[in-house]
Amino acid sequence: MKKVLLLGATGYVGSDFSKLLSERFYEVIRIGRSELEGRSISELVDSWGSHAADFLINSAGYTGKPNVDACELDKANCLHGNAVLPGTISKVCQQLGLRWGHVSSGCIFTGRRGDGGGFTELDSPNFSFRQNNCSFYSGTKALGEEILRDDPSCFVWRLRIPFSNLDSPRNYLSKVMRYDTLLEAENSLSYLPEFVSACIDCFSLNAAPGIYNVTNPGAVKTSEVAQMIQNAGLTKKEFRFFETEERFMALAAKTPRSNCVMDSSKALAAGLKLRPIEEVLRESLANWVWESKVSA
Amino acid sequence: MKKVLLLGATGYVGSDFSKLLSERFYEVIRIGRSELEGRSISELVDSWGSHAADFLINSAGYTGKPNVDACELDKANCLHGNAVLPGTISKVCQQLGLRWGHVSSGCIFTGRRGDGGGFTELDSPNFSFRQNNCSFYSGTKALGEEILRDDPSCFVWRLRIPFSNLDSPRNYLSKVMRYDTLLEAENSLSYLPEFVSACIDCFSLNAAPGIYNVTNPGAVKTSEVAQMIQNAGLTKKEFRFFETEERFMALAAKTPRSNCVMDSSKALAAGLKLRPIEEVLRESLANWVWESKVSA
Numbered sequence: 001m002k003k004v005l006l007l008g009a010t011g012y013v014g015s016d017f018s019k020l021l022s023e024r025f026y027e028v029i030r031i032g033r034s035e036l037e038g039r040s041i042s043e044l045v046d047s048w049g050s051h052a053a054d055f056l057i058n059s060a061g062y063t064g065k066p067n068v069d070a071c072e073l074d075k076a077n078c079l080h081g082n083a084v085l086p087g088t089i090s091k092v093c094q095q096l097g098l099r100w101g102h103v104s105s106g107c108i109f110t111g112r113r114g115d116g117g118g119f120t121e122l123d124s125p126n127f128s129f130r131q132n133n134c135s136f137y138s139g140t141k142a143l144g145e146e147i148l149r150d151d152p153s154c155f156v157w158r159l160r161i162p163f164s165n166l167d168s169p170r171n172y173l174s175k176v177m178r179y180d181t182l183l184e185a186e187n188s189l190s191y192l193p194e195f196v197s198a199c200i201d202c203f204s205l206n207a208a209p210g211i212y213n214v215t216n217p218g219a220v221k222t223s224e225v226a227q228m229i230q231n232a233g234l235t236k237k238e239f240r241f242f243e244t245e246e247r248f249m250a251l252a253a254k255t256p257r258s259n260c261v262m263d264s265s266k267a268l269a270a271g272l273k274l275r276p277i278e279e280v281l282r283e284s285l286a287n288w289v290w291e292s293k294v295s296a
Numbered sequence: 297m298k299k300v301l302l303l304g305a306t307g308y309v310g311s312d313f314s315k316l317l318s319e320r321f322y323e324v325i326r327i328g329r330s331e332l333e334g335r336s337i338s339e340l341v342d343s344w345g346s347h348a349a350d351f352l353i354n355s356a357g358y359t360g361k362p363n364v365d366a367c368e369l370d371k372a373n374c375l376h377g378n379a380v381l382p383g384t385i386s387k388v389c390q391q392l393g394l395r396w397g398h399v400s401s402g403c404i405f406t407g408r409r410g411d412g413g414g415f416t417e418l419d420s421p422n423f424s425f426r427q428n429n430c431s432f433y434s435g436t437k438a439l440g441e442e443i444l445r446d447d448p449s450c451f452v453w454r455l456r457i458p459f460s461n462l463d464s465p466r467n468y469l470s471k472v473m474r475y476d477t478l479l480e481a482e483n484s485l486s487y488l489p490e491f492v493s494a495c496i497d498c499f500s501l502n503a504a505p506g507i508y509n510v511t512n513p514g515a516v517k518t519s520e521v522a523q524m525i526q527n528a529g530l531t532k533k534e535f536r537f538f539e540t541e542e543r544f545m546a547l548a549a550k551t552p553r554s555n556c557v558m559d560s561s562k563a564l565a566a567g568l569k570l571r572p573i574e575e576v577l578r579e580s581l582a583n584w585v586w587e588s589k590v591s592a
Contacts, residue, residue, distance in 0.1 A: 037333070037334040038333040038334010038335065039334065075383055075442070075443045076379070076380045076381075076382070076383020076384055076386070076387070076443050077380075077383070079375065079379055079380050079383070079439065079443075080376065080380045083372070083375055084372045084373075084375050084376045084380055085372075086372070087371055087372020087373070087375070088372055090372070091372070128425075129424075129425035129426050129435070129439075130425055130426070130428035131428070132426035132427070132428070139425070143375065143425075146371070147371045147372050147375075
């Protein structure tokens with residue numbers, strides 16, 4: 001039975017990792033916050049090394065609740081969770097010779113490439129502290145990737161706006177259904193069950209470590225998602241949209257949002273299973289389970 | 297007897313704080329790394345609150361040894377020490393209603409203002425992640441200031457290239473004497489004994505919290521400092537200089553250096569004692585004590 005060390009097992013992404021790893025017969029060793037903080041690198045090497053795990057997954061991170069605006073009020077913790085912690089894990093894993101993966105984010109990009117395509121793993125982040133145009137959250141995620149750049153045994157998995165068929169305050173589809181007014185924008189998205197499965201596949205398929213855009217192929221506009229929700233009969237409400245991004249920023253947001261299109265062809269070429277975004281959106285909405293009926 | 301909590305008491309700057317505070321009859325409570333890490337905000341509030349201190353000084357930070365290039369190889373720790381830690385201290389001090397001061401750095405600037413003057417406390421850093429032109433070290437120091445921006449009871453003291461009459465690997469004058477080849481550049485500097493004295497005076501003079509450029513008035517070029525060292529009879533060697541900054545970067549440095557002129561008039565107006573840079577340089581060289589004779 002293969003062993004996996006899992007950080008952040010109680011989060012929105014981590015709990016899906018925890019469930020799927022168990023279903024795939026991995027032994028999951030959950031590393032809590034208390035086992036992580038205040039420990040030196042050598043203490044962590046001893047402690048984690050004692051498990052003789054096959055790999056490690058870091059799904060711990062600071063996302064801000066209910067949304068990214070919250071990070072502006074807790075900058076130090078945000079920086080710690082998204083940039084310092086990955087660097088610490090990297091050092092420990094390098095000393096242990098342990099392969100590992102880090103849940104990063106596509107939110108370090110904005111828009112599309114100059115040639116109209118989605119951003120690839122070779123493009124430099126264009127929504128980061130270094131571009132001076134980003135939220136504090138995006139800045140810290142980009143710094144996290146910068147810190148991991150030279151780690152030869154690390155997968156950097158870029159998640160982008162996760163959703164599934166299970167209603168949740170963290171599910172993009174739930175957010176779209178519940179927001180009073182929406183911002184029209186074009187985005188690539190990650191269907192959460194396929195995201196976690198693809199990440200685990202990186203190890204089982206022996207993919208080459210490095211950055212992967214783990215997003216479902218394609219992109220959708222907010223209005224298209226709203227239309228699909230109506231077509232699925234999940235709401236009768238008329239969706240309203242902010243007239244401009246400026247109105248959105250003035251009325252509803254404290255810090256700029258990333259909206260971007262990602263290219264997932266590297267992930268697909270590596271054998272990771274990510275179906276087209278329209279298909280998984282339609283499927284999620286057809287199999288929608290309201291939060292009151294989601295089992296814990 | 298007034299009480300002071302001191303973080304980083306064993307460092308180059310912190311040990312001068314420690315000495316001068318004792319000389320001024322403050323009771324100094326030294327907070328070590330082990331008392332800081334792995335503690336929650338509320339644990340720190342309890343622990344630090346129990347001392348009923350009058351103020352706190354944070355002279356802990358990650359500077360890189362022997363120089364700033366080392367930070368490029370230890371980014372996570374650098375980010376933690378210079379940006380996350382100040383944010384943690386800020387939260388604890390706010391909960392305790394404790395005034396405090398943070399040793400920041402003028403290295404978040406490069407050059408002079410557009411109008412030829414030195415940078416004031418109202419100028420935005422121009423050598424930072426947000427300008428995408430800096431060393432990782434400078435980037436983390438600028439993020440640290442960003443995190444402290446809204447703390448109403450914090451002094452942010454910008455130190456800039458510390459020196460004194462005591463030979464030390466951290467003393468700018470010792471570095472100039474020992475480097476094989478020098479980079480010609482114009483800089484403001486901080487005479488360390490006056491720096492720590494001025495910082496302590498912020499509390500005793502009841503200055504308004506906020507940012508202070510704690511640098512000695514004026515600026516000097518490396519070649520002028522070299523000439524003063526020769527005039528003082530401290531070396532017979534012929535100083536050599538890199539032909540250009542490009543040669544310096546190609547041959548001797550991994551990451552860009554900040555060279556900048558600071559305006560210290562706000563500090564002077566607040567009553568902090570900082571003599572002109574030429575005067576304190578000359579005095580330090582006249583009273584020079586070689587490392588072998590510096591008592592611990």
